[in-house]
Amino acid sequence: MVLSTKQSERGKEIKFKEEENNYTTMVFPKNVDKSDNMTIVILGASGDLAKRKLFPALFTIFKEGFLGSAWRVIGYARSNLTKQELIDTHLLPFLKKHDKKDLDAFFEHVFYQAGQYDKEEDFQALNKLMEQCEIEGEKILEAEHKSQLEHKCLTDDEVFDDCKSPTAPFKPRRHRFFYLSLPPNVFLSSASMLGRTCKSQTGYNRIVIEKPFGRDLITFKKLSNGLSKVFGKDEIYRIDHYIGKEVVQNLLVLRFANVILEPLWNRNTIKSVQIIFKEELGVEGRGGYFDSYGIIRDVAQNHLLQILALIAMEPPVTLSPTDIRNEKIKVLKSIEPVKMEDIVVGQYKGKVINGEKVLGYREDPSVADDSITPTYAACVLKVKNRRWDGVPFFLESGKALDERLAEIRITFNEVPANLYTHAVVSPNELVIRIQPNEAIYFNIVNKVPGLGEKLSESQLNFTYKTLYDAKKIPDAYERLILNMVQGDESNFLSEDELKYCWQIFDPILHELQEKLVQPEPYPFASAGPTAVHYLRARYGLVASKNDSDL
Structure with missing residues (x-):
């Protein structure tokens, strides 16, 4: 089968490259489609950041409908926990305000694997769990795909897309995203193990690392060089949550x-x-x-x-x-x-x-x-x-x-040649409040209502809580x-x-x-x-x- 450059349903070019035995693989566009098979692994899943921020964030993204049906999040940590223990002791205390029906649906996508951060056999077990989940995900996607074809839910362009053609085997991409919510001293060992044993061969691999990015310029370069040995430049996402x-x-x-x-x-x-x-x-x-x-x-x-x-x-x-x-x-x-x-x-x-x-x-x-x-x-x-x-x-x-x-x-700057010499005229200020009480406001000088010439500082303000929910x-x-x-x-x-x-x-x-x-x-x-x-x-x-x- 000869494939050529063409437009995908997302309006981006899909390019192909020839490999041995005339087998062709896709150089994917960066965006992830909801019809793709996606695994998110949180390393350090029993830690404070994971339970307070990462899992709640994933719940919101899931509830808003951004993740499709064939996705899962796998928690990985040294703690010897079952999936249910992870949910009961680490996740529910920070998600209990949400509707039980929504939580139950979310928890169906949650898995857990215990392991060390420097043992290859533990990461091989993680890879095996990902493969098992991906196989189940492909069954879900294939059923959805058949249903769409039967009910003619696809456009003509989508039907004849090489990924969706009725005559071509249905093989959704397998994306794997790794979030290192870990102490800095295990960044490189964990990334190295992931790179050797857990990378996808048919989709994107992305690794997210939190600060600190080293202690100084030398250790930062050492960290970057170590990551670049196992992940490509476009696969490394350095996060600053601010x-x-x-x-x-x-x-x-x-x-x-x-x-x-x-x-x-x-x-x-x-x-x-x-x-x-x-x-x-x-x-x-x-x-x-x-x-x-x-x-x-x-x-x-x-x-x-x-x-x-x-x-x-x-x-x-x-x-x-x-x-x-x-x-x-x-x-x-x-x-x-x-x-x-x-x-x-x-x-x-x-x-x-x-x-x-x-x-x-x-x-x-x-x-x-x-x-x-x-x-x-x-x-x-x-x-x-x-x-x-x-x-x-x-x-x-x-x-x-x-x-x-x-x-x-x-x-x-102060007003040049100030005419109001009888009053203290404060410089104007633009203040952008990040937290708490998000706001943007200007400090300006105004005349106080009355028969006199009294001046005062006033605010032209825009506060998020008054304008937005x-x-x-x-x-x-x-x-x-x-x-x-x-x-x-x-x-x-x-x-x-x-x-x-x-x-x-x-x-x-x-x-x-x-x-x-x-x-x-x-x-x-x-x-x-x-x-x-x-x-x-x-x-x-x-x-x-x-x-x-x-």
């Missing part, structure tokens, strides 16, 4: 779909940009992991830099993943490495709150008594290009602070897992992006470690180290305001 948050998703729309902002979006009108990430909680039992990485690697080097790149990038030629990534990389390449005089690091200490002692960082049983790992970091980055030269980008992140807050605060705002993991299934790479990080992110922070991380810089102590539930006020003052920055009424 990019999937609804407000962050809106950044490009806000910038490039509104003509009013582009003339203002530069050094001529913008005085400073602050990107803030504050948490009220401490390490809360995660001290073992956190002490190896710290707040800079955990938040600043990834979440905050990604937001900065979206704010500072030039308009892409198109919204394709490649074009968006190219513009982000240009911004990252133009950022100077952080200097010691432009960074403040801190570490929270214990405090008595409402008569109870709250442990400090070093008092946590999983943290070394002499640890110098920062739980707080604030730094100023400088983007050396024509649009942003001279505008300080202030990045702040920390744990055990006085509020939970993630926002972008863009402060505009909060229940319809998707979780970041719902969006990103669906993007991965659909082959949309625009919300995932490329190797080049991460390389330039590390080049910005790698020198200061090594300098802090080599000089044994002691983080400045700050009380639990405070605003952070005192030194940050001096850093702000040096660059003319104003601390973020708590607009809790939004």
Whole structure:
């Protein structure tokens, strides 16, 4: 049979390549059709991320009808569990708010395989389970296919598509997606085992890895080189869940779909940009992991830099993943490495709150008594290009602070030759609140109604909870897992992006470690180290305001 390039039912080209014995295989388009046979494997299925985020996200995607009928999710972990034990002890506590009928339908697609992360025989058992599930899935798809043909549910183009022709054998593609919800020390061993024993030969293979992507530039390159030995470049999806948050998703729309902002979006009108990430909680039992990485690697080097790149990038030629990534990389390449005089690091200490002692960082049983790992970091980055030269980008992140807050605060220049000398005229600000209470608002100066000339700061605000149904705002993991299934790479990080992110922070991380810089102590539930006020003052920055009424 001779096959040629033609259009698929999804409007994308399907190409074919010749192999031995005149056997032809398909070079598939990236998108996954609901009529395909799909397996999602979550490694680390008994862990916190899997049960709190990944399985609930898959349930929502399933309920919304994105996964078709021949799919399954296989949990893989070292815990010796049955499928029912996984459901009862790990999944139901986080899904019990949903309808039982929907849950029962979802759980029919859930399987479990216990195994180690470095034993080939365990991954061979996983592969055997996947094959068994795929055979059952093909029976379901074949029955659906026959029913469609009998009832003439297919269009003429679909009937004569090589994948759906009545005279051709029905062989749906087998896609396998692997999500590594694992500690960093087993990333490579697990990926290597998957690559050797579990990859599909007739469909897509995709592997998703969570941060941290190494501890520095060297370990990042080692991780990337190891992954590239067993998975192709287009098969590796590096996830930063912050990019999937609804407000962050809106950044490009806000910038490039509104003509009013582009003339203002530069050094001529913008005085400073602050990107803030504050948490009220401490390490809360995660001290073992956190002490190896710290707040800079955990938040600043990834979440905050990604937001900065979206704010500072030039308009892409198109919204394709490649074009968006190219513009982000240009911004990252133009950022100077952080200097010691432009960074403040801190570490929270214990405090008595409402008569109870709250442990400090070093008092946590999983943290070394002499640890110098920062739980707080604030730094100023400088983007050396024509649009942003001279505008300080202030990045702040920390744990055990006085509020939970993630926002972008863009402060505009002061009004030249101010006519209202009798009043304090505050600079205009555009604030993009990521969490909590998602919102976008402008701080402007208004006249207070009355016979006098009193001025006050007012807000033009748009809050998500007043305009949209909060229940319809998707979780970041719902969006990103669906993007991965659909082959949309625009919300995932490329190797080049991460390389330039590390080049910005790698020198200061090594300098802090080599000089044994002691983080400045700050009380639990405070605003952070005192030194940050001096850093702000040096660059003319104003601390973020708590607009809790939004």
